[in-house]
Amino acid sequence: MAKHRRYPAYDVWEEHANWDVHTRQIVGARKMPQVAHSYLLPAEALLLQAIVSVLVDDHRLEVLTFVVAHIDESLASPVGESQRKVGVPEKKQLYRLGLAGVEAESHAEFGCEFGALSAGDQEQVLKRISGGSVKEQEAWTHAAAVDFFKKLLHDTVQAYYSHPLVWSDIGYGGPAYPRGYVRVEKGLTDPWEAKANGE
Amino acid sequence: MANNDEKRHPNEADRARSSQDGLVRKYAEEADVCIVGAGAAGGVLAYELAKAGLRVVVLEAGPFWDPQRDFASDELSMQRLAWQETRLVAGNDPLRLGHNNSGRGIGGGTVHFTGVFLRFHESDFMTRTADGVGEDWPITYHDLAPYYDKIEREIAVSGPHHFPWGAFQGPYPYPVREPISANAQLFREGCDKLGIESVVAPLAILSAPFDGRPPCINRGFCNQGCMPNAKYSGLIHHIPKAIAEGAEVLSDCTVTEILMAGDRVSGVLFSHQGLMHRQMARVVILAGFVVETPRLLLNSATSRFPQGLANSSGWVGKAIMPHSSHDVYGRLPEEVRLYKGTPVLALTQHFYETERERGFARGYTLSAHGSRPVGMAGAIATEREDKTFLWGKQLRETMLDYNMYARITLVGEVLPHPDNAVTLSGEKDENGMPIPKVTFSYQENDRKLYQHAIGQMNRIMEAMGGKPEHVVSDTAHLMGGCRMGNNPEQSVVNEFGQSHDIPNLFIAGASTFVTSSGSNPTNTVMALAARTADKLIEAMQQRDV
Numbered sequence: 001m002a003k004h005r006r007y008p009a010y011d012v013w014e015e016h017a018n019w020d021v022h023t024r025q026i027v028g029a030r031k032m033p034q035v036a037h038s039y040l041l042p043a044e045a046l047l048l049q050a051i052v053s054v055l056v057d058d059h060r061l062e063v064l065t066f067v068v069a070h071i072d073e074s075l076a077s078p079v080g081e082s083q084r085k086v087g088v089p090e091k092k093q094l095y096r097l098g099l100a101g102v103e104a105e106s107h108a109e110f111g112c113e114f115g116a117l118s119a120g121d122q123e124q125v126l127k128r129i130s131g132g133s134v135k136e137q138e139a140w141t142h143a144a145a146v147d148f149f150k151k152l153l154h155d156t157v158q159a160y161y162s163h164p165l166v167w168s169d170i171g172y173g174g175p176a177y178p179r180g181y182v183r184v185e186k187g188l189t190d191p192w193e194a195k196a197n198g199e
Numbered sequence: 200m201a202n203n204d205e206k207r208h209p210n211e212a213d214r215a216r217s218s219q220d221g222l223v224r225k226y227a228e229e230a231d232v233c234i235v236g237a238g239a240a241g242g243v244l245a246y247e248l249a250k251a252g253l254r255v256v257v258l259e260a261g262p263f264w265d266p267q268r269d270f271a272s273d274e275l276s277m278q279r280l281a282w283q284e285t286r287l288v289a290g291n292d293p294l295r296l297g298h299n300n301s302g303r304g305i306g307g308g309t310v311h312f313t314g315v316f317l318r319f320h321e322s323d324f325m326t327r328t329a330d331g332v333g334e335d336w337p338i339t340y341h342d343l344a345p346y347y348d349k350i351e352r353e354i355a356v357s358g359p360h361h362f363p364w365g366a367f368q369g370p371y372p373y374p375v376r377e378p379i380s381a382n383a384q385l386f387r388e389g390c391d392k393l394g395i396e397s398v399v400a401p402l403a404i405l406s407a408p409f410d411g412r413p414p415c416i417n418r419g420f421c422n423q424g425c426m427p428n429a430k431y432s433g434l435i436h437h438i439p440k441a442i443a444e445g446a447e448v449l450s451d452c453t454v455t456e457i458l459m460a461g462d463r464v465s466g467v468l469f470s471h472q473g474l475m476h477r478q479m480a481r482v483v484i485l486a487g488f489v490v491e492t493p494r495l496l497l498n499s500a501t502s503r504f505p506q507g508l509a510n511s512s513g514w515v516g517k518a519i520m521p522h523s524s525h526d527v528y529g530r531l532p533e534e535v536r537l538y539k540g541t542p543v544l545a546l547t548q549h550f551y552e553t554e555r556e557r558g559f560a561r562g563y564t565l566s567a568h569g570s571r572p573v574g575m576a577g578a579i580a581t582e583r584e585d586k587t588f589l590w591g592k593q594l595r596e597t598m599l600d601y602n603m604y605a606r607i608t609l610v611g612e613v614l615p616h617p618d619n620a621v622t623l624s625g626e627k628d629e630n631g632m633p634i635p636k637v638t639f640s641y642q643e644n645d646r647k648l649y650q651h652a653i654g655q656m657n658r659i660m661e662a663m664g665g666k667p668e669h670v671v672s673d674t675a676h677l678m679g680g681c682r683m684g685n686n687p688e689q690s691v692v693n694e695f696g697q698s699h700d701i702p703n704l705f706i707a708g709a710s711t712f713v714t715s716s717g718s719n720p721t722n723t724v725m726a727l728a729a730r731t732a733d734k735l736i737e738a739m740q741q742r743d744v
């Protein structure tokens with residue numbers, strides 16, 4: 001995985017004592033995600049975790065668990081989805097249909113469930129769905145494959161890039177209140193920021 | 200439900216008002232003015248009208264935020280600052296709503312806006328006359344200039360001593376921001392190399408202490424709500440001042456219908472914690488932004504006004520405009536760290552005015568724009584201009600270089616088109632109100648304009664030493680839907696925001712825009728609101744509305 005992590009020694013969470021209380025609570029909770037789900041069925045949650053793992057190219061269980069828990073929470077929540085394209089099912093329904101569609105596609109192409117496929121074959125299934133060139137048309141009559149893929153990728157990426165472990169991977173400075181930044185210009189860093197030479 | 204006359208005089212509402220639901224009312228009988236929406240326009244109006252001694256009630260659908268308790272340095276959780284209720288989207292280029300352009304709660308969009316604070320140019324008010332496209336406004340730049348002056352002074356806008364484009368050349372009331380972020384520095388250097396003039400952005404963000412508030416600490420989370428209160432918002436400026444002047448501001452109150460008595464508005468119906476209430480008023484001002492204001496008008500149809508209120512022209516909901524707001528992300532050999540500093544600290548309006556040889560009318564602003572991981576990864580994964588997706592190993596490896604990326608953003612003029620519209624869908628929300636449908640498709644001029652801009656952004660990125668790698672298709676801001684004009688057959692309100700059809704109904708905010716310009720809109724939203732306030736105070740004193 002560590003193809004080129006630029007800041008191997010950096011851990012953004014080490015700075016959490018310098019964050020305001022509210023932010024610390026929000027980010028801290030991501031390190032201990034719920035494993036019980038409110039909307040997803042156990043089999044759906046497992047399948048979703050396998051898909052998410054391919055989408056973000058990461059196998060760390062604590063991160064994947066958080067992403068799935070976050071998506072589940074949004075599916076159970078009464079808060080709206082900001083916008084929905086005319087003709088696309090509601091998010092709850094889109095996920096239910098879409099996850100079933102992934103399984104159907106996996107069976108149609110490889111004759112077994114998604115979770116049992118090799119990484120390469122899993123990618124192949126998702127590639128077909130992302131391009132809308134599915135083999136198993138019938139599974140996608142009520143929800144277009146591309147619409148599902150876009151929503152799924154969007155939700156996955158938003159949650160994944162909110163995890164402090166991932167922030168550390170990419171060298172993101174993370175929460176910055178109350179201290180802010182003093183050295184913002186080219187080539188300058190404040191002492192707590194990620195350093196490429198790993199100090 | 201809209202034509203149900205019984206609902207128009209609900210006794211339940213009177214009972215509900217006196218029930219123990221925690222809603223303490225100051226002007227329960229009748230107010231002089233009821234303002235719907237406590238956003239950029241609603242805040243200015245509430246303050247100005249209360250200061251003039253009028254009895255003002257503001258009804259706001261969202262919460263009364265406490266920045267210290269409710270905000271956080273976090274992208275994902277702060278999406279709650281947006282209007283997240285589902286809206287249906289349609290057209291060839293369906294809009295991304297929510298956090299991208301709609302606020303909810305006291306302060307409205309200003310709570311999570313970026314704070315770039317520009318004036319429109321003279322040409323923006325007369326695109327039909329100047330370029331044969333769009334429509335002329337019923338006012339000129341010079342009608343609005345004193346109000347731009349007033350608003351900029353009142354909120355201590357920081358900006359350069361000299362601003363090289365448009366009629367206003369500076370200086371701004373507060374000193375220019377210094378230092379600027381690496382991304383902004385690189386952008387300015389790149390522009391320099393190409394002979395493109397650039398400036399440090401004028402911002403509704405403090406460069407020095409003002410009114411008990413501190414200067415910006417370069418935290419970079421303007422789009423998540425400013426915790427130190429360095430950035431202007433209606434939440435921390437106009438609304439508290441309005442309350443101090445006697446205005447009543449009720450949060451968590453969603454207006455569902457405008458009430459009529461004959462040919463005049465008599466008040467509004469609103470829902471608070473599941474109960475319906477009424478607010479009667481001599482004048483009602485709708486300041487609920489581009490989607491909700493037309494939705495309310497259309498939903499309040501009566502037998503006298505079957506097409507919806509203020510809609511004899513048929514223009515309610517029509518000609519909505521976003522800005523085209525494509526991004527170019529480029530990879531540099533050095534660290535840029537897009538998370539640091541106020542997101543926009545440099546911009547150019549070099550491409551602002553029409554140049555015939557470019558093959559399209561009107562123009563745009565380009566800004567150096569910061570970005571945080573959720574924003575950047577989400578955009579390059581799912582909003583690519585080429586309509587492909589980026590995921591798996593490619594996405595992960597791109598994001599491992601997050602700190603090496605620079606970003607430039609477009610604010611491009613989109614011309615008004617009647618097919619781009621807010622209408623009511625057949626689906627209903629939990630208040631029984633029809634869910635709005637928002638239809639948008641770029642037209643040919645719009646596409647040529649943003650393609651030109653992408654070319655220039657790529658050029659500047661290269662001059663910055665970067666390799667343009669990701670072009671993101673995005674929009675920003677919303678305007679129009681209840682446009683102003685002199686001709687009652689072609690517009691919804693007059694130059695002061697007064698309905699052509701119903702004299703005591705006003706509309707304020709971005710929905711009255713006739714064209715979109717190539718500038719961020721909020722300075723114009725607030726200046727127009729201040730102008731409406733002046734007019735209304737005069738009219739109400741003379742009992743003329």
Ligand SMILES: Cc1cc2nc3c(=O)[nH]c(=O)nc-3n(C[C@H](O)[C@H](O)[C@H](O)COP(=O)(O)OP(=O)(O)OC[C@H]3O[C@@H](n4cnc5c(N)ncnc54)[C@H](O)[C@@H]3O)c2cc1C
Binds near residue numbers: 260261307488709710
């Ligand atoms: C991410 C982002 C960045 C931005 N950056 C900039 C920038 O840098 N510069 C700039 O100039 N502009 C920027 N904007 C745009 C700016 O926020 C808007 O132009 C401005 O807020 C519009 O003002 P308004 O008064 O028309 O509406 P709003 O400020 O949106 O206020 C409308 C209010 O009405 C309330 N409301 C709606 N319906 C009802 C109802 N039925 N009952 C009660 N209340 C209701 C809403 O909850 C909201 O609070 C940005 C916007 C966003 C979202």
Ligand code: SF4
Binds near residue numbers: 425427429430541542
């Ligand atoms: S960058 Fe400045 S204005 Fe923006 S949120 Fe931070 S302190 Fe507030």
